[in-house]
Amino acid sequence: MLEFYKLKEFHIRKLEEHIREGKVDREIIHIIKIINRFDAFFTTSSCAGRIVLIRTPDNLKKQEKAFIFKSHQVVKFDEVWNTVLENYNKYENIWFKQEPFIIHVVCKNLKYANILLKISSKVGLKHSGIISLKKNRVITEIIGNEKIETIVSKNGKLLLTEEYLKELVNEANKKLLRSRVYMGRFYYELLKLFNSYNKLEGQ
């Protein structure tokens, strides 16, 4: 178990650094913090859900560079449309995506990974699962359901109309907010779990 706690210490230090630097989405910090208060868990990465414009092919060295627009809040149509107009003829292809929230949680053992999986399932996060199993570490991916993914421009040619993008932004905002509702439900279940945690630990 030593390895688990050493790793946890390392990741908590990194997390605190990232929070100070503003690198952690503030809408998800309370969830990350409650997860890390459990002796049996620590988080390695998270995203509160986002709306992005991404250029492809994304065979760039760092995935991050492929984004030409990124927001973890609901967006205004104008800011997306202006970014599209400024960029569509600069890059091969541009895609519009709304992605759900995602959290990677390392669990001390399977028992706790299973508890996390059960509360995910209870609140309707049906695509969550254990993505890696190692001796002293089980990694769980908690992920929302809401998403949009569609093409904006191809070979430097704009494909969609202003009206269509307006509706797309509208739907993406709604889905981003719905993803936050699921985050809230998940947080509530974590709080309940935390309150019964000492009891659990004593089992």
Add this chain to the structure above:
Amino acid sequence: MLEFYKLKEFHIRKLEEHIREGKVDREIIHIIKIINRFDAFFTTSSCAGRIVLIRTPDNLKKQEKAFIFKSHQVVKFDEVWNTVLENYNKYENIWFKQEPFIIHVVCKNLKYANILLKISSKVGLKHSGIISLKKNRVITEIIGNEKIETIVSKNGKLLLTEEYLKELVNEANKKLLRSRVYMGRFYYELLKLFNSYNKLEGQ
């Protein structure tokens, strides 16, 4: 372990029935069959990936009823466009989706679930994971990465142009085929695993 083998027997019978009735996508049958040849695995559901038009709100009794178009093959633009034209003013909203292939595999124990997870990860199926953990049963979801999800019509009003849908269908076809390439890689790894299976079992 008796429960596992009884369940496997039940699901294999159901699968054979479904194959006879043409309810299993023929593009995925070879994969389903090789998985079920392993003593340690059986499949409960699968889809070879598809392109669909779906109406929302989908608070219908059976999810299946929400589809107004569904194809597990690449599609012709005309068939999608005609379905859109015939339906957009009949329903509240219509969405266009291209979904990746998906297989649910019940594993005898964690050791085998982990083997499946490792080959999924090796071929790049990064969203695959263990979605349920029970005493005599571990359920793994193997899933492709390629997807498209966007709005077609809203409150009975058509939102996208013919030209845009043409590009969308084109991209969806490409992504469906790419999903099949991943299926092929996964199948190849399963074959290799099957050949070393007796060795594994003897461990």
